[in-house]
Amino acid sequence: xxxxxxxxxxxxxxxxxxxxxxxxxxxxxxxxxxxxxxxxxxxxxxxxxxxxxxxxxxxxxxxxxxxxxxxxxxxxxxxxxxxxxxxxxxxxxxxxxxxxxxxxxxxxxxxxxxxxxxxxxxxxxxxxxxxxxxxxxxxxxxxxxxxxxxxxxxxxxxxxxxxxxxxxxxxxxxxxxxxxxxxxxxxxxxxxxxxxxxxxxxxxxxxxxxxxxxxxxxxxxxxxxxxxxxxxxxxxxxxxxxxxxxxxxxxxxxxxxxxxxxxxxxxxxxxxxxxxxxxxxxxxxxxxxxxxxxxxxxxxxxxxxxxxxxxxxxxxxxxxxxxxxxxxxxxxxxxxxxxxxxxxxxxxxxxxxxxxxxxxxxxxxxxxxxxxxxxxxxxxxxxxxxxxxxxxxxxxxxxxxxxxxxxxxxxxxxxxxxxxxxxxxxxxxxxxxxxxxxxxxxxxxxxxxxxxxxxxxxxxxxxxxxxxxxxxxxxxxxxxxxxxxxxxxxxxxxxxxxxxxxxxxxxxxxxxxxxxxxxxxxxxxxxxxxxxxxxxxxxxxxxxxxxxxxxxxxxxxxxxxxxxxxxxxxxxxxxxxxxxxxxxxxxxxxxxxxxxxxxxxx
Numbered sequence: 001x002x003x004x005x006x007x008x009x010x011x012x013x014x015x016x017x018x019x020x021x022x023x024x025x026x027x028x029x030x031x032x033x034x035x036x037x038x039x040x041x042x043x044x045x046x047x048x049x050x051x052x053x054x055x056x057x058x059x060x061x062x063x064x065x066x067x068x069x070x071x072x073x074x075x076x077x078x079x080x081x082x083x084x085x086x087x088x089x090x091x092x093x094x095x096x097x098x099x100x101x102x103x104x105x106x107x108x109x110x111x112x113x114x115x116x117x118x119x120x121x122x123x124x125x126x127x128x129x130x131x132x133x134x135x136x137x138x139x140x141x142x143x144x145x146x147x148x149x150x151x152x153x154x155x156x157x158x159x160x161x162x163x164x165x166x167x168x169x170x171x172x173x174x175x176x177x178x179x180x181x182x183x184x185x186x187x188x189x190x191x192x193x194x195x196x197x198x199x200x201x202x203x204x205x206x207x208x209x210x211x212x213x214x215x216x217x218x219x220x221x222x223x224x225x226x227x228x229x230x231x232x233x234x235x236x237x238x239x240x241x242x243x244x245x246x247x248x249x250x251x252x253x254x255x256x257x258x259x260x261x262x263x264x265x266x267x268x269x270x271x272x273x274x275x276x277x278x279x280x281x282x283x284x285x286x287x288x289x290x291x292x293x294x295x296x297x298x299x300x301x302x303x304x305x306x307x308x309x310x311x312x313x314x315x316x317x318x319x320x321x322x323x324x325x326x327x328x329x330x331x332x333x334x335x336x337x338x339x340x341x342x343x344x345x346x347x348x349x350x351x352x353x354x355x356x357x358x359x360x361x362x363x364x365x366x367x368x369x370x371x372x373x374x375x376x377x378x379x380x381x382x383x384x385x386x387x388x389x390x391x392x393x394x395x396x397x398x399x400x401x402x403x404x405x406x407x408x409x410x411x412x413x414x415x416x417x418x419x420x421x422x423x424x425x426x427x428x429x430x431x432x433x434x435x436x437x438x439x440x441x442x443x444x445x446x447x448x449x450x451x452x453x454x455x456x457x458x459x460x461x462x463x464x465x466x467x468x469x470x471x472x473x474x475x476x477x478x479x480x481x482x483x484x485x486x487x488x489x490x491x492x493x494x495x496x497x498x499x500x501x502x503x504x505x506x507x508x509x510x511x512x513x514x515x516x517x518x519x520x521x522x523x524x525x526x527x528x529x530x531x532x533x534x535x536x537x538x539x540x541x542x543x544x545x546x547x548x549x550x551x552x553x554x555x556x557x558x559x560x561x562x563x564x565x566x567x568x569x570x571x572x573x574x575x576x577x578x579x580x581x582x583x584x585x586x587x588x589x590x591x592x593x594x595x596x597x598x599x600x601x602x
Contacts, residue, residue, distance in 0.1 A: 080130030107146035120210035132252030144202035180457020204240025218450030
């Protein structure tokens with residue numbers, strides 16, 4: 001729907017249309033209407049009045065939904081929600097009268113800035129409180145973002161712009177709402193799946209932005225890596241923005257409680273540190289003043305922070321301080337020299353001890369391998385356990401599976417050195433490999449979904465940047481390009497018969513997204529190859545050991561498993577994972593034969 005014909009009414013016109021209000025000025029305007037500041041004469045109070053374009057008001061379905069929701073929101077009363085006082089229609093335009101909040105939006109107050117972690121958590125708690133009240137009364141917002149949240153003079157959040165929200169029980173089709181970057185994955189594919197959990201997804205994105213001062217993009221590092229506030233906040237953020245709604249917080253109260261527990265733990269940690277005795281002063285020069293970084297942590301409120309500077313000493317006192325400092329530095333250098341010499345001597349002693357231990361092990365192993373007589377069983381060192389095929393280079397990613405080796409019956413011949421562990425060890429190995437493969441595939445799916453979100457968001461941003469007269473002509477092609485996404489995969493080529501036309505910028509967006517998708521696929525296949533190679537090496541070692549021990553059936557079974565794992569593609573298929581889903585083999589020209597360089601291309 002084009003709103004190019006919408007001209008925001010003048011203050012004089014609105015004064016005639018709504019004589020009960022004195023209009024003072026225009027606060028903001030956009031494609032979905034304009035907001036004015038006014039004073040309600042009867043109650044002598046400031047209000048904000050939003051007026052929507054006539055084109056929207058002429059839609060009977062939307063008009064009915066708007067009126068129903070306005071009445072529902074007028075019944076809401078919560079300190080974290082912008083109150084709704086009245087609504088109606090004048091001169092074919094829908095309008096809504098709301099509480100006036102004298103302050104900036106969260107977007108204008110915090111964009112590109114790191115907010116203090118405690119204050120960020122408290123702000124999000126306020127947002128959760130307001131949303132929880134709306135959700136309990138059957139209303140979901142559908143477009144939570146910093147621009148729709150105002151801050152009071154006490155830095156308390158108030159959620160607004162519910163005028164395009166949808167009642168949970170509404171049967172109307174409604175509008176496709178949401179803002180790229182804040183819209184939950186399930187809403188992108190089906191707007192009618194929006195519920196309270198999709199609102200909470202957007203709140204989780206806001207939490208990340210406040211903590212880090214940066215947008216949440218595909219593959220973004222956890223917030224603790226940027227704000228240094230501990231991994232506890234990462235757990236909360238991951239759950240709030242989980243791609244699966246069932247894995248998110250199921251209501252705003254649960255989200256707020258998690259933040260309250262995190263704040264309590266952080267406060268307890270601060271108190272413990274404060275109770276600790278102060279460390280001895282270090283012999284370190286103090287710079288005269290801290291440097292100001294390009295992106296400094298600061299509270300959201302636009303209030304200058306007062307920095308208290310301790311006065312420095314002067315005269316004799318200062319000279320004595322410098323002499324004392326020089327003495328400390330000299331003593332520190334002397335003790336450091338003594339420590340270095342001592343460490344060198346201890347390193348030499350440790351090296352000699354290590355050589356002695358290695359020589360003892362070699363002698364012990366050589367004696368253990370020496371047969372007593374021809375045909376007799378070779379003695380086995382008492383401290384040498386039966387070993388299963390080795391997991392190459394054990395690490396946190398590829399730990400050795402647990403061993404459940406039963407005790408050898410008394411008198412039974414000992415297995416040869418290198419003999420495989422029982423079958424349950426091999427089964428544990430296969431299960432562990434499958435777990436790693438499934439986890440890698442899940443990670444790839446999450447990254448692909450985030451890439452699609454960025455793809456759609458970039459297209460929407462480009463479309464909004466066009467002249468209004470051009471938006472209507474490009475809108476169908478943008479929608480058609482979005483519809484080519486299948487199973488969280490952007491197209492890598494456009495079929496000739498699609499009839500889709502793209503501007504240069506649309507083609508560039510598609511190309512960037514396709515390249516990002518290829519990088520995600522390549523990283524996934526590389527990870528699978530790394531897992532497979534380690535798994536394959538262990539199977540082969542196990543087969544050799546089994547053959548040497550005379551366990552032919554086990555050796556053949558291990559060789560069969562190794563053969564199946566010899567190819568990445570076949571191995572993935574054995575787990576039910578398609579290594580090349582939906583056109584990985586397409587060409588790499590996202591513009592296709594139907595591309596066009598028409599349009600402004602802005």
